[in-house]
Amino acid sequence: MCEPSYQLKLAHLYAAQMNVYGDRGNVIALRQRCLWRGIDLSVTAIEPGDQPDWASFDLAFFGGGQDSGQALIAQDLLERQGPGLRAALEDGLVLLAICGGYQLLGHYFLTHTGERLPGLGVLDVHTIGGNQRLIGNIVVEADLPTVGPVRLVGFENHSGRTYHGPGVQSMGRVLAGHGDNGEDGRGGAIYRNTFGCYLHGSLLPKNPQLTDHLISLALRRRYGPAAQLAPLDATLELHAQQTMIQRLI
Numbered sequence: 405m406c407e408p409s410y411q412l413k414l415a416h417l418y419a420a421q422m423n424v425y426g427d428r429g430n431v432i433a434l435r436q437r438c439l440w441r442g443i444d445l446s447v448t449a450i451e452p453g454d455q456p457d458w459a460s461f462d463l464a465f466f467g468g469g470q471d472s473g474q475a476l477i478a479q480d481l482l483e484r485q486g487p488g489l490r491a492a493l494e495d496g497l498v499l500l501a502i503c504g505g506y507q508l509l510g511h512y513f514l515t516h517t518g519e520r521l522p523g524l525g526v527l528d529v530h531t532i533g534g535n536q537r538l539i540g541n542i543v544v545e546a547d548l549p550t551v552g553p554v555r556l557v558g559f560e561n562h563s564g565r566t567y568h569g570p571g572v573q574s575m576g577r578v579l580a581g582h583g584d585n586g587e588d589g590r591g592g593a594i595y596r597n598t599f600g601c602y603l604h605g606s607l608l609p610k611n612p613q614l615t616d617h618l619i620s621l622a623l624r625r626r627y628g629p630a631a632q633l634a635p636l637d638a639t640l641e642l643h644a645q646q647t648m649i650q651r652l653i
């Protein structure tokens with residue numbers, strides 16, 4: 405077990421407006437895999453109008469949403485959360501963003517109806533809505549520094565096509581499904597400890613390696629490089645993950 409004195413704080417951005425396909429499950433998975441190791445992970449909901457102290461957080465989660473949900477919170481994200489959140493992300497705050505959340509971390513999202521939603525600009529990506537949605541199961545091959553090579557499984561459903569600039573690293577290579585734009589095989593983007601991708605699922609319950617990678621990054625940032633995650637059984641989750649990969653590739 406890890407030291408029971410480890411404590412981490414997670415900010416859940418706009419849970420009411422941005423939660424599709426069970427994205428909330430990502431927060432539950434982070435909390436549970438912490439709990440099983442004796443790490444206390446507290447969760448703070450961030451609603452429009454809140455003014456949290458972003459420097460106090462270790463992890464953040466930003467789920468997907470309809471274009472209409474994104475339009476409701478885009479201004480709050482940019483204007484109210486922008487300065488504090490950007491500074492925290494530059495300082496290594498660990499953030500996972502899915503689909504609609506991912507799109508709003510980029511420079512902008514031009515929806516398929518022509519509405520231009522400005523993004524936080526933390527990730528050097530931009531998104532253009534198309535008339536045909538990219539839907540289906542997806543497998544992305546990634547290399548996560550604290551756990552090694554993994555094949556992440558998920559489900560995607562988006563009209564937006566996300567294109568990368570030189571300021572981000574690809575999270576992985578698409579082995580099955582559409583990925584960020586259906587054209588260049590990119591599956592998600594990473595900048596510092598900010599991760600954005602299109603994998604609903606929920607992503608983290610299906611991919612315990614990524615869950616543990618995110619917790620490891622947060623622990624090391626808070627408690628120093630010697631902070632280690634205790635090993636934890638994930639036989640069932642890995643069996644389900646493997647079964648899905650076999651069916652898709």
Ligand code: GLN
Nearest residue numbers: 468469471503504563564
């Ligand atoms: N509204 C966005 C799109 O369709 C994001 C959808 C989602 O989060 N699933 O591209």
